[in-house]
Amino acid sequence: MPNITLTRVPLIVALVLLVLFPLVSSTFYLQLGAKIMIMAIFALSLDLLVGHAGMVSLGHAAYFGVAAYALALISPKYEAANLWLTLPAAIAAAAVAALVIGALVVRTAGVYFIMATLAFAQMIYAVFHDTKIAGGSDGIYITVRPDLGIAGFKPLNLENPSEFYYLALISLAVVFWFLNRLLHAPFGRALAGIRTNEQRMRSIGYPVFAYKLAAFVLAGALAGLAGYLAACQFGFVNPDILAWHQSGIVLMMIILGGMGRLHGAVIGAFAYIFLQEIFSAPALVGVYAKHWQLLMGALILAIVLLLPHGIGGFVDIAVRRHRYRHPGVARDQP
Amino acid sequence: MFYLIQLLNAVQYGLLLFLLSSGLTLIFGIMGVINLAHGSFYMIGAYLAYWLAKTTGSLWFALPFAVLIAFGIGLLLETTIFSRLYKRDHLYQVLLTFGLILIFEELRSIAFGDDVHGVAVPALLNFSIPLTDTLSYPVYRLFVTLVCLVIAGLMYFVIHKTRTGMKIRAGNSNREMAAALGVNMPLLFALVFASGVALAAFAGAIAAPISSVFPGMGNHILIICFVVVVIGGIGSINGALIASLAVGLADTLGKVIAAEYSAIAVYLVMAVILLWRPQGIANRA
Numbered sequence: 001m002p003n004i005t006l007t008r009v010p011l012i013v014a015l016v017l018l019v020l021f022p023l024v025s026s027t028f029y030l031q032l033g034a035k036i037m038i039m040a041i042f043a044l045s046l047d048l049l050v051g052h053a054g055m056v057s058l059g060h061a062a063y064f065g066v067a068a069y070a071l072a073l074i075s076p077k078y079e080a081a082n083l084w085l086t087l088p089a090a091i092a093a094a095a096v097a098a099l100v101i102g103a104l105v106v107r108t109a110g111v112y113f114i115m116a117t118l119a120f121a122q123m124i125y126a127v128f129h130d131t132k133i134a135g136g137s138d139g140i141y142i143t144v145r146p147d148l149g150i151a152g153f154k155p156l157n158l159e160n161p162s163e164f165y166y167l168a169l170i171s172l173a174v175v176f177w178f179l180n181r182l183l184h185a186p187f188g189r190a191l192a193g194i195r196t197n198e199q200r201m202r203s204i205g206y207p208v209f210a211y212k213l214a215a216f217v218l219a220g221a222l223a224g225l226a227g228y229l230a231a232c233q234f235g236f237v238n239p240d241i242l243a244w245h246q247s248g249i250v251l252m253m254i255i256l257g258g259m260g261r262l263h264g265a266v267i268g269a270f271a272y273i274f275l276q277e278i279f280s281a282p283a284l285v286g287v288y289a290k291h292w293q294l295l296m297g298a299l300i301l302a303i304v305l306l307l308p309h310g311i312g313g314f315v316d317i318a319v320r321r322h323r324y325r326h327p328g329v330a331r332d333q334p
Numbered sequence: 335m336f337y338l339i340q341l342l343n344a345v346q347y348g349l350l351l352f353l354l355s356s357g358l359t360l361i362f363g364i365m366g367v368i369n370l371a372h373g374s375f376y377m378i379g380a381y382l383a384y385w386l387a388k389t390t391g392s393l394w395f396a397l398p399f400a401v402l403i404a405f406g407i408g409l410l411l412e413t414t415i416f417s418r419l420y421k422r423d424h425l426y427q428v429l430l431t432f433g434l435i436l437i438f439e440e441l442r443s444i445a446f447g448d449d450v451h452g453v454a455v456p457a458l459l460n461f462s463i464p465l466t467d468t469l470s471y472p473v474y475r476l477f478v479t480l481v482c483l484v485i486a487g488l489m490y491f492v493i494h495k496t497r498t499g500m501k502i503r504a505g506n507s508n509r510e511m512a513a514a515l516g517v518n519m520p521l522l523f524a525l526v527f528a529s530g531v532a533l534a535a536f537a538g539a540i541a542a543p544i545s546s547v548f549p550g551m552g553n554h555i556l557i558i559c560f561v562v563v564v565i566g567g568i569g570s571i572n573g574a575l576i577a578s579l580a581v582g583l584a585d586t587l588g589k590v591i592a593a594e595y596s597a598i599a600v601y602l603v604m605a606v607i608l609l610w611r612p613q614g615i616a617n618r619a
Binding site for chain 1: 362368415418419422424425426428429430432433434435436437439440441443444553557560561563564568594595596597598601604605608609612613614
């Protein structure tokens with residue numbers, strides 16, 4: 001019992017700090033904070049697949065991008081779209097894309113799955129890049145941010161950076177809470193079982209394909225939420241947001257933070273964007289700022305070769321060693 | 335006549351894809367490594383050809399040197415980085431090779447800038463065969479087709495008729511058993527990996543006069559190669575050959591029928607194959 005409340009302390013502290021952040025922050029850091037939280041939602045959605053269902057998708061940016069494009073395409077040109085209509089529509093668009101692609105790729109496993117998810121994501125990229133249905137390679141602008149008004153009551157004005165920040169924070173908190181509940185529910189336990197031993201789950205009688213497809217669609221829908229918010233924030237959508245670099249980056253985030261832990265995905269999103277800011281700051285890295293991807297690539301190599309369990313795993317191992325040396329402290333449950 | 339030209343183009347593109355995807359599929363089949371950086375080797379080959387052709391003045395010098403340099407790069411990468419990846423999860427292989435792509439792209443940007451460069455077709459082959467009054471076919475493309483066919487034949491010979499090829503096939507079907515029977519697996523791994531890199535670089539170098547060299551050229555072709563490997567079945571050279579030609583045909587036909595949607599044709603072929611045989615055309619379930 002005290003164990004449960006203890007593990008929640010850091011989470012509550014983090015939440016309080018995030019709520020208070022706009023009181024002390026400048027606009028620049030507010031926007032950066034919102035961007036990090038949006039990427040954290042995106043990373044959480046992928047962690048559901050990779051960390052909890054054992055499905056390594058390399059095309060997850062597709063669903064992020066489909067929702068972003070959905071908002072851009074259904075928004076009226078010079079006035080605000082209604083968030084309560086466009087958000088479900090955008091998430092539904094991402095979910096449908098994930099359902100169609102998922103029905104094909106979930107039939108495969110392992111390295112086929114990686115290649116097939118990447119290839120289908122690239123197909124969606126090609127659709128938006130090569131055809132004129134959504135502005136081609138130039139992309140489209142969303143001139144006015146969606147409106148939260150419902151029956152005359154307007155809780156947040158998204159044109160205001162601090163209010164947009166709160167929308168991102170609320171979304172992140174809801175997604176985090178939802179995934180936490182889901183993973184402790186029978187559905188989440190079944191996914192964990194499938195990740196560990198798919199054959200055995202099938203022989204027990206679980207409809208493994210349906211479970212995996214459901215996880216794939218759900219992850220796509222949550223990525224869609226992140227994509228919708230990103231499109232709101234930048235007011236601009238182009239094919240780059242669903243290119244496979246984006247999929248690689250979000251995969252890197254969850255590995256940075258340590259897979260299979262929800263807080264790991266959030267920490268990873270923060271760490272990645274923090275590092276990207278450092279690597280692209282001329283004041284810190286000089287001439288390499290223009291070539292920040294070189295430093296990022298070198299960092300990826302170092303992490304994979306030297307820290308096999310990510311930053312989060314590194315901390316876990318340090319904590320375990322500490323407990324080993326100080327056996328008086330409470331241990332993990334078996 | 336128009337369709338003959340398209341067919342020739344399709345075969346040439348398909349065979350070029352085969353040079354790339356055969357290396358990719360063998361590296362996966364034997365070492366179990368998914369290598370996203372394979373497209374970067376294609377790009378490296380193209381830029382080496384551009385650079386060497388510019389400094390020496392002839393593509394004929396550039397081709398063999400580009401292949402040799404790429405082979406060296408392959409050996410170096412295998413011994414320093416890839417050999418540590420064989421026992422790791424696919425996820426880490428994906429991540430590390432993704433990191434390598436970022437590094438190669440940035441090094442390319444530092445060394446050559448971000449402009450598109452053309453590579454001159456060698457004077458010997460710089461003419462076209464007239465087919466009708468208005469249509470003609472460039473000889474260099476025929477030359478590329480021919481060279482790819484020769485290399486495919488050589489690969490078939492090496493893999494099916496030589497002792498090294500026998501070891502490669504043994505490693506492909508059962509790694510542990512081959513090692514237990516005394517095959518020097520680390521050496522075989524290094525050899526296969528470096529050959530795969532050299533093949534990819536050769537494909538890039540020989541295609542450079544046709545496609546010119548440009549930033550990000552490796553990424554597009556990599557994904558098409560993944561499609562080829564998914565269709566053909568992992569580890570299968572025969573599957574890679576059939577799938578390469580099918581993809582070359584689908585791409586070219588797509589361009590003829592609906593140019594805007596041509597990129598999608600290739601993926602549709604993959605979708606059909608995934609529905610019909612999720613393990614690829616050449617592998618049994």
